Each structure stands twice: as C-alpha cells, then as structure tokens.
Amino acid sequence: MAVIAHLRIPADSFELGRILELETDGTIELENMVPLEQKAVPFFSVSDEVRESFEQNVENHPSVEGIVEVTRHDGERLYSLDWNVSRDVFFEGVIDLQGQLLSATGTATTWEFEIRFPTHEALSEFQEYCANAHISLEIGRIYNPVRPGTGMWYGVTRPQRETLIRAVQGGYYSIPRRMSTQDLADDLEISDQAVTERLRRAIETLTENTLIAMEEELEEEFEQAKES
Structure with missing residues (x-):
C-alpha cells in the first residue's frame, strides 16, 4: 500500500542541492521533474533577488550541462536544468525504489521533499539506503494516501x-x-x-x-x- 513521506535533508548532502546552491536568503521550488530519455530534467523557480549568484554557481558546476531560463514573471524566474542525475545518490535511491517526487523546496541550508513510495517497505529501504550513503535524513509526517482522511492533503502541496x-x-x-x-x-x-x-x-x-x-x-x- 502506497505511502507519502515528508522528508528533510541538508542542502549540501545531495548533488542537486549542491548544484542549486544559494548564498543568500531565498528559496527554490522544484516545479516538476520530467523524464527525458536517460535524464531527469528538473524545472524550478527562483526569485530575482538570488538569481545572479545562483546562475553563476549552477553554470560552473561540473554536473551541469546547461541551464535555460524558461520564463520570468513578477520577480520570479522558471528554469530548466540539464544535469547528470547518475551523480546524485539521493535521487538514484528515489528512482531505484520507485519513489515519485511530489514536491521539493530548498533554502541555503535545507531541502524539504514530499515523496510517494509504493509501500511502507520501500520507504524503510530508502531510509536504510540514505543511512548507508551517509545522507542525514529527517522523516516528518507519513501517511497513507489510499484511505481518504488519513492524509490531510492527499499529497497536494x-x-x-x-x-x-x-x-x-x-x-x-x-x-x-x-x-x-x-x-x-x-x-x-x-x-x-x-x-x-x-x-x-x-x-x-x-x-x-x-x-x-x-x-x-x-x-x-x-x-x-x-x-x-
């Protein structure tokens, strides 16, 4: 039976968090993660106040093949990122255990995720996987999306x-x-x-x-x- 887990990890403990490094106060919201051939292309929004340092950090990262500004609106910019997901141990674990990313929000220090796993066992395996990979993982609310009422928002961010x-x-x-x-x-x-x-x-x-x-x-x- 599927479960949805709210997770929190340090920004510097996984590859995408290091790529999307913020040097000042601000947030990054992952809008979508689109499979494209052998890649997973993330789309994320960034405020203009941190845009300049953010773009420079991303473009200089060795895992990044390209970053494209898709659109801008009222002080917020939407980007797509061409990167090598195989270098990211955290996301490789999510993919291997058939997790589905529902939302992700990052700051200069911390990222929070909402991920749906096919079973409780898969979530437990992911916790063990992160421990073995030395990823500091904090588990927040866990609920079963199958039964209406057991999860407050049914996975909607x-x-x-x-x-x-x-x-x-x-x-x-x-x-x-x-x-x-x-x-x-x-x-x-x-x-x-x-x-x-x-x-x-x-x-x-x-x-x-x-x-x-x-x-x-x-x-x-x-x-x-x-x-x-």
Whole structure:
C-alpha cells in the first residue's frame, strides 16, 4: 500500500542541492521533474533577488550541462536544468525504489521533499539506503494516501492547494468562466505557466490519491474475496 513521506535533508548532502546552491536568503521550488530519455530534467523557480549568484554557481558546476531560463514573471524566474542525475545518490535511491517526487523546496541550508513510495517497505529501504550513503535524513509526517482522511492533503502541496482553491472559488472552472489563467496568475503573483502546471499536478495527484487509489484498493479486496 502506497505511502507519502515528508522528508528533510541538508542542502549540501545531495548533488542537486549542491548544484542549486544559494548564498543568500531565498528559496527554490522544484516545479516538476520530467523524464527525458536517460535524464531527469528538473524545472524550478527562483526569485530575482538570488538569481545572479545562483546562475553563476549552477553554470560552473561540473554536473551541469546547461541551464535555460524558461520564463520570468513578477520577480520570479522558471528554469530548466540539464544535469547528470547518475551523480546524485539521493535521487538514484528515489528512482531505484520507485519513489515519485511530489514536491521539493530548498533554502541555503535545507531541502524539504514530499515523496510517494509504493509501500511502507520501500520507504524503510530508502531510509536504510540514505543511512548507508551517509545522507542525514529527517522523516516528518507519513501517511497513507489510499484511505481518504488519513492524509490531510492527499499529497497536494501547499502552493498547489492555494492555486486550486483560488481557481475554484474565483470561478476558473465555472461555465461561463469568471476567471482566466492570467487573472489567477496575477492574483497569486506567479507566471501563467506556473498556474497551469500547479493546477495540472494538483488535479493529477488528488485524483491518483483518492479516486484511483480507492478503485485499486476495492479491486484488490474483490480479488482477495474471490480467492477465499
């Protein structure tokens, strides 16, 4: 049965954290991690106040093959990163144990992750894997997304929740629509592309962790009942 775990690790304990090094106060939010052939291409947003030193650190890192500014909006820039994920022990462990990255936010000292693992055993194996790799891993809230009510937000992150709630309350999904994507972006002070991505991920995660998960659980129970 799948579980979602909130994890915290030092920024300097894994490769991507060292690549995305911040020298001043600020945050980096990982918007998405897109598989591309043998690579995993992350998209992340950075505020303008730390952009210059951030870009210089990233471009000079030996694991980085390229960084591209995708868009900018109201003091925030969205980047895509071409990097060698095989050098990152932390993410290799996530991939090997079939973990799915739901969210990640980093500061100059710490990164916080929300990762879904297929079973409790996979999460335990990941903890042991990190210990053997000398990665200081702090486990926060753990919950089972299959049963509605056991996890407070069903894997939907705070920015995704805020965006989805404002969209519904503002009439984004009404007929006729009372709020456009740009209206929602202006309200949240982010780019319209970030709005679209947050809504997509929120709806996908919410559906997977409620409707689909419950369907799978009911099917499993039905099969067990037939065998007995």
